[in-house]
Amino acid sequence: MTTTTAEPSVFEVLESEVRSYCRGWPAVFDRAEGSRMYDEDGRVWLDFFAGAGALNYGHNNKVLKRALLDxxxxxxxTHGLDMSTTAKRAFLETFRDLVLEPRGLDHKVMFTGPTGANAVEAALKLARKVKGRETVVSFTNAFHGMSLGALAVTGNAFKRAGAGVPLVHSVPMPFDDYFGGTVEDFLWFERLLGDRGSGLGRPAAVIVETVQGEGGVNVARPEWLRGLADLCRRWDMLLIVDDVQMGCGRTGAFFSFEEAGIVPDVVTLAKSISGYGLPMALTLFRPELDVWEPGEHNGTFRGNNPAFVTATAALDTYWADGQTEKQTLARGERVEAALRAIAAEHGDEVAGVRGRGLVWGLEFHDKTHASRVCARAFELGLLIETSGPESEVVKLLPPLTTTPDELDEGLLVLARAVAETA
Known part of the structure; x- marks a missing residue:
């Protein structure tokens, strides 16, 4: 009998080995709408990954698409460097009126390069320039991007190793509950700050995610965040909140730090700020920190005007009142209840459930189990991914616009995938 082997695809032949998501999702996707993606043969998947959080309002959102097409x-x-344009003006005015002023924020807006890592690099550079110091404190299991400065404040050993050079001028500290509640918050951090023999010079800033998405959906308590903000004030360090993945309503409020009642000195936004998956990133900072010289930090693609258009439409559509926040929190309760039911049914396998709003994690004792769940979910028509330092957590990031019926559908698929891989 003669067997034939399929010819390697152009992706396998021509594309770099660095590709990753396509390995776990072996399909050739052709179109997408709302919370669903379709391959070239018409098979459909429910998307609970949402472009790693870049599609909070779903695929090809009709309102945003109409604004973009017009x-x-x-x-x-379409391309304007940092020139003044009508699209940029409309975005700035809308962002000020619907996001900043209602929250009592007077932060300046900086358009960086188009990715979250660009926004983080700008934040780190600005903090060092303002304070005249080199060190930035980050936290265990943090993820801030793949460029060198962002990698230096990232915890994941695999990602850090890809730098190929020493990653310097950063110091990691324990994230909330790193010691399981057995150690007083910031005991080690403050002891090092106060000890002239500790080797820790006065840091310029601290950078933190309120929910560590890539790190395993680790949720910082509001009181821990307030304590961190107080520590930064007392020791003259800038507080940078990286809201690249958790901002734009992912946890409920527009900014993920609102629940804690803190006001960071610097905030980074990207991913869903354009609303449509178009590249766009912002670094926000207090006016007194705006010490840049013209052109001191720039980028060819920081003026993505089509992204300004869809971002403005997203703000007008979803943030003119408080309904998006209320809806996200309500749907988050629906997800939490389903995950806790799965955990109760599979107590020997599931190590924990955690999340806020519409970002949730299901942790497994067996570090390989989460990957098996995601693979089976793909076979059953659901796109989900793993997170955590050993990929031990199934992470759910459904679009904020996912309907209750779609949520229930996806959660039933997840429950089946867990059961069938136990």
């Missing part, structure tokens, strides 16, 4: 049809500026 703008392109009239030959609106």
């Amino acid at each position: 703008y392109l049809e009239r030959d609106g500026v």
